Amino acid sequence: MNIIIFSKDRACQLDLLLESFKNVHITANNKIVLYTFSSDDFKDGYSKVRQKYPEWQFKLQEGEIKNYLLESLTSELTMFLVDDNVFVNSFCIDSKVRMLKENKEILCVSLRLGKNISYDYMNDRKINVPEINFDGLFLWKGQEGCWGYPMSLDGHIFRTADILPIIKKINFKNPNELEWQLSCNPPDKKYMVCFLRPVLTNLAINKVQKWNNNRHGNAPVYFLNRQYLKGKKIDLEDIIEKEKDFNSTHEEIGIKLI
Numbered sequence: 001m002n003i004i005i006f007s008k009d010r011a012c013q014l015d016l017l018l019e020s021f022k023n024v025h026i027t028a029n030n031k032i033v034l035y036t037f038s039s040d041d042f043k044d045g046y047s048k049v050r051q052k053y054p055e056w057q058f059k060l061q062e063g064e065i066k067n068y069l070l071e072s073l074t075s076e077l078t079m080f081l082v083d084d085n086v087f088v089n090s091f092c093i094d095s096k097v098r099m100l101k102e103n104k105e106i107l108c109v110s111l112r113l114g115k116n117i118s119y120d121y122m123n124d125r126k127i128n129v130p131e132i133n134f135d136g137l138f139l140w141k142g143q144e145g146c147w148g149y150p151m152s153l154d155g156h157i158f159r160t161a162d163i164l165p166i167i168k169k170i171n172f173k174n175p176n177e178l179e180w181q182l183s184c185n186p187p188d189k190k191y192m193v194c195f196l197r198p199v200l201t202n203l204a205i206n207k208v209q210k211w212n213n214n215r216h217g218n219a220p221v222y223f224l225n226r227q228y229l230k231g232k233k234i235d236l237e238d239i240i241e242k243e244k245d246f247n248s249t250h251e252e253i254g255i256k257l258i
Contacts, residue, residue, distance in 0.1 A: 001028040001097075002075045002160065006153065006175040007035040007083035008208045009221045011045030012228035016203075018053045019236055020087035024199075025094075028079075032072050035083075036061040045225045066172060073167070078160045079111075080153040082175065082202070086236070087111075088243040089199040093157075099135065099193050100157065106137070106191045107162070111155035112201065112249045113146060113194035120145035121204060121250040122215050132196070140192045146249045150192050151182035154249065155200040162187045176209055201243070204250040219255060232257045 003026070007014050014033065033056050037043045050058050061068055077097065096109045120127045127144040140150050150156065153175055163182065170181040205219040224234075235256040242253055 001026065001157070002030040002073055002078040003028045003032065003081065004069070004072055004078065005033045005081045005083060007033055007046075009036075009038055009042045009225070010083040010206075010208060011042065011049045012221075012224040012234060013203065014046075014083040015049050015052065015228065016234045016236060016239075017081065017083060017085050017087075018049070018056065019233075023087050023090040025090075025092040026079075028075075030072065030075050031056050033058045034061055034065070034068055034072070035059070041222070041229070042225055045228055048229065065174060065178070066167070069167060069178075070164075073160050073164055076160055077157055078163065079155070079157045081155055082153055084203045084205070085155055085200055086203060086239055087200050088240050088246075089195075089197060091195060091199045096136070096193055096195070097157070099137070100159065103191065105189050106193055107140065107150045107158070107187055107189035108192055109157040110150070110152070110192055110194040111157070111199050112152070113192070114198040115196055116247055117146065117198060117249060119248040121248040121252065124215070132194070136194045136196060137191055138194070139190055141190060149183065151179060151186050152249075153179045154202050162189075174209060198246070198249070201246055202250045203239070203255070204252045205255060215250075216252070227257055234258075 035046055037046060059068055100106050100109050115129055118127060118129055130138045130143050130147050132138045140148055166185050172178040172181050204216050206221050207216040208221055235258045238256040
């Protein structure tokens, strides 16, 4: 499996995501962080996180993001993540991967969905949870919000053969544009599969891009980076404790620095 994380100016939050992998049972032979930064201070943050997690391959994006991405898609399956994701529940992915490999009508495995996801944070509205069978299988077409959005980069696992031809054809300059283009060109497969309880969430506490106007909180990235360089980090256990109250794929919550 390829695991590809997109990151910009968020070494502190990236550290949290990589730390949360201790709760994850996934075998991946290609673990890549594709990152960029806007100042020397953020560069120093990435230097620190690189030293802390030498098992990850860090690729500094200095040219077209598409070229970096294409050269990274070398394994049968691909999981996309972004740096404000965090794993909040322990799990083993084997059964879901087996379903993805055996049932060609499954488009992806979603790690961010579960039966408790009944609120669309980005649009501030309640959404209906579709009928999900005991294996986590559901029909995604026609569903509301995140339930009808299979091409997310927030913890979705795809067959590389399904997405590679699309990525080769489309044009994009950043991960947000990549996701939008993928969402406009989904493979013609009718199912998604998820866990009954999400194992991953997105901490919507700040924004680092100007491509869209996504709703977000107010935890400045420069402040978090400065605290990270001073030796502090976001408390993972505090977030895991709060997970019992989550009902959306994106959560705007208070964070604790330790």
